[in-house]
Amino acid sequence: MEFVYPPVIAACKTLFRALDMRLDLRGTEHVPTSGGAVFACTHVSYLDFIFCGLAGLPAGRRTRFMAKKQVFDNRISGPLMRGMRHIPVDRSAGQGAYQHAVTALRSGELVGVFPEATISQSFTVKSLKTGAVRMATEANVPIVPVTVWGSQRLWTKGHPKNLTQRHLPILIRVGESFQPTPEDDLEAQTADLHTRLSALLDGAQRDYPDSPKPGEDPFWLPAHLGGTAPAPEPITA
Template sequence: MARRKFGFWYRLAAVLVKPPMLLLFKRDWRGTEHIPADGGFIAVVNHNSYLDPLSYAHFQYNSGRLPRFLAKVSLFDKGFVGTMMRRTGQIPVYRESADAAGAFRAAVEAVHRGQCVTFYPEGTLTRDPDMWPMEGKTGAARVALLTRAPVIPIAQWGANLAMPPYAKSKRLRLFPRKTLTVQAGPPVDLSAYEGCEPTVEVLREVTDTLMDAITEQLAQIREERPPERRFSPRRTAEQRRRPVDGESDAPRVSDHSTVEGENA
């Protein structure tokens, strides 16, 4: 794949980040043949560690296509981090917007300009106790339906072993040396939704399809069978509130008994 002109700021970020990543971790990059050589596309990635954006970015950078992350607009005003976010072309998300499609206008425009736009559909670190992808939000589905661009499911594993997401200590667990595995799968088949209006039901179905594709890639990496039903923070919270609210005296269900959630 031909190396593109990445520009000064992205190369500066690579100079700062790649050497420690190369020194501290082993790498297992898989499925780069599924990354489109040209044209805009959407990458949907699981999120299980504060470290995994660096792991995925390293993988995507090495593929020859630069990732454009969606991030809270407040991050773009924070000193050096904000400067790097702006200069490397990351995409601010205006969460206060009541128009969900309008909030992702910049993402749609970036895809139309031929860029790679990266979504973490879960919206936050997974709450699944076994680190499987949980219920997704609908932003990636909206942009996919609006652009009709290829959607590449990407799973990663290993960063969570070096920096567990909810450990009391945020210290890196570097030894023994961890392997960062990132695997891209083939484009998700969304042909059944061509021409569909982005209703709540359609967006939920597309999002579930994307999460299934990510989970399939992660199952291959882990060589394990994922849970039959996807973890849902909303449903779990409802189950935990019931005894307090007097809605039910039944014992709390296990984490994996909660599946579908509402749109976010």
């Protein structure tokens, strides 16, 4: 029995309705209805774990996200994060969080990770860490690519948060899962994940129904779409 996660989900949905947020969630048929899986999510805002977590709900799944330890140390967010059984990551001792995640996957949980490690300020997919593929391989579970677009308009790195915007479109896209294997090259599989996430994000950007208003700073658009976001960092292997 879980006492924290359900009311948090209900509170988020109530807020979405109050703001008349336009949530567009597609691809949930790719979420496994049972067994462990890695949710590998793009990262454009501080709120992405909320929207990525919505992708598991139609399949009756709750996602346990890996998040930096400081969030768990906060007196307000900490009890909520622990109550929802999310996984703290101490970057000075990351192996413990990794093993925690692998154990959760083997026990049948969905584990959410942000393989870019930090928010992409260019709003394109950054170079990925190999952890998502490594833990999926070790736990023998699939990876499910997930992308969110529009959340950066609420709260992203380098810009003040604006959490009361009404009628804001948020697009969530879930891609086909794939099963990494120990026989396959780790870097090649991580590059494959990057390709899948980039395709999902490109599709969400094409589908997005809003554009900057006249005189508005298009900070939330990547440079290749005419925005003022910084140019992407070079992709490294």
